[in-house]
Amino acid sequence: MKLIVATGLNSEIGKDNSLLWYLPEDLQFFKKMTTGKNVIIGRKTYESIPPSVIAKNDRNWIVISRSNNYQSSFTNTDIIVAGGAEVYRLFEDDVDIIYRTLVHNSYPDADTFYQIPDGFKLIESSRLLTSVTGVVYHNEIWKREVMK
Secondary structure: OEEEEEEOOOOEEEEOOEOOOOOHHHHHHHHHHHOOOEEEEEHHHHHOOOHHHHHOOOOEEEEEOOOOOOOOOOOOOOEEEOOOHHHHHHHHHHOOEEEEEEEOOOOOOOOEEOOOOOOEEEEEEOOOEEOOOOOEEEEEEEEEOOOO
């Protein structure tokens, strides 16, 4: 199982159910990594996705909610956990790979955070990139360390 997340320098991921930045390149990366996959996502995060994205029906959205209004089924075993923070923590023990976009900025007003858990090792890191919106970021891949 894999996890995909974008964070600020202090592990910030959102405020008031919204992203803290607009990073079109990261949205394209998210699309590339999740298209055709089972995507586990929290209800609030799911409801924040534009209806036009949901309507494409190119992912199997598995919505986690405290209510019983959402139902999904797994169509294959390629699963990506896509947040929010509570959902990330819920599946932390099942995840082997984390794809993180690290936005090189701090967001003091953030109210939602996610840190890479202990037991993961950084195995790949891109060079610094600058979005068309001027946001500086880089991509990372983290892998669970095998305990011997």
